[in-house]
Amino acid sequence: MPGTYPALPGGGHGAGPAAIPGDLLAELDRLLAPSVRSLRRSCAVDLTFGGSLAPGSRDAITIRHLDGHLGHTLRDLQVRAGYGLGGKVFATGRPLVVRDYFNTGHIVHAYDRAVAPERIETVFAVPIRTEAMVVGLLYLAQRDDVAIGDRVVARAVEHTRRIERDLAVGVEVRRRTAAYDEAAARDQRAVADARRDLDEAIAMVDDPHARTRLRQVSQRLHRITAGDDDGAPQPATADVLSARELDVLGLVATGAANGDIAAELGLRPNTVKAYLRSIARKLGAANRTHAVSLARDAGLLP
Known part of the structure; x- marks a missing residue:
């Protein structure tokens, strides 16, 4: 139940005034496709899915990657902060689980029409973070009303941490590459200016x-x-x-x-x-x- 699972450090989606860089979101989207597939295999659940912040948005996660799905009603679904299980996780920055999904009173049932075709009963959602900001969500779901065991929880959280580490590394590599390219271009401009001065002196x-x-x-x-x-x-x-x-x-x-x-x-x-x-x-x-x-x-x- 909510409160049973460990909170990730920091606040929810509202922390930090800066917009999320587009290259960070692109890197996260690239990481999510294989992560959703491997998460389903390692946790042996019926369905996994996930997504990242919509470009230019700070309050909507777009579900783009699914594995084990029966249809496509969840694909491209925008999960807004505070709505549905994912929206609650997005807003609080805490992993949460619900059993008997359609009858639980712990969430705002804004996305039942999209969820219903998947016949989901138990769902566990985990936030993906960068620094103090939630930038994505991962979900594990079962089509039976069963408990999500501690082992599955630990695997899902560790899986998410790995995505966060890979995301941080990828973004840092891009930042350093961009800084190097900028410095090289600046040096070339300086050499070109010096050559023009030299030609005038000649x-x-x-x-x-x-x-x-x-x-x-x-x-x-x-x-x-x-x-x-x-x-x-x-x-x-x-x-x-x-x-x-x-x-x-x-x-x-x-x-x-x-x-x-x-x-x-x-x-x-x-x-x-x-x-x-x-x-x-x-x-x-x-x-x-x-x-x-x-x-x-x-x-x-x-």
Whole structure:
């Protein structure tokens, strides 16, 4: 009877003003499907079912997972705080049992129409908690008016605690992953800002060799933010561009179009495009004009 079973620590559904994070509810919903099945097997009862808080709600549990059910009248049922056995457990934060379900006076019979097709007589409901908040419910039910023994109670409560521990671990993993991703994005933004400052400073350096070295540093910062830097030293810019690429880039610097460059060097237009793509990749240039500017900064072009 109510009061016979151990209370979980803390208050009921009203504790704490903050809304429940959606990722926590999604994680709980993911855990409930296998938990409902294993609970029925371990406790050897006729029916188990359960659910979590409806998204955006603090006073309604939605039953989504069932095992051993005869029909679907309980599926997607919303159990509100204070109504029915589950609603009483939701409101008080205490596991409770009722026998002779339809005639008990201990609960508000708001869901009898949904419960009746399952022919339930004895029901035991356990709250699932996170910190001081009830976020879900688990039910065990028998179709006979039989007592729920202490062993079954202990198994059900321990099963619920395991869900709570798994829920806490899953949420913490997601929190730490999100924090890591946020920190990584923040670091990448900082490196990108530093690279922009460096590029501006390079334009004020007169020594071509110093400009070449600084440009290599800038290019490595770009590779770091793009995630493809292996830490290996990069060759000097003068060694990166082949003689043919320098020929192509020299004609680009005069304003020659791709067709003119192809005719001048005896190349196919597509080959000229391939050279330009290679030049841009090696110099870290955004376009052909930028490539000419970088090459001049490095002393490769007059």
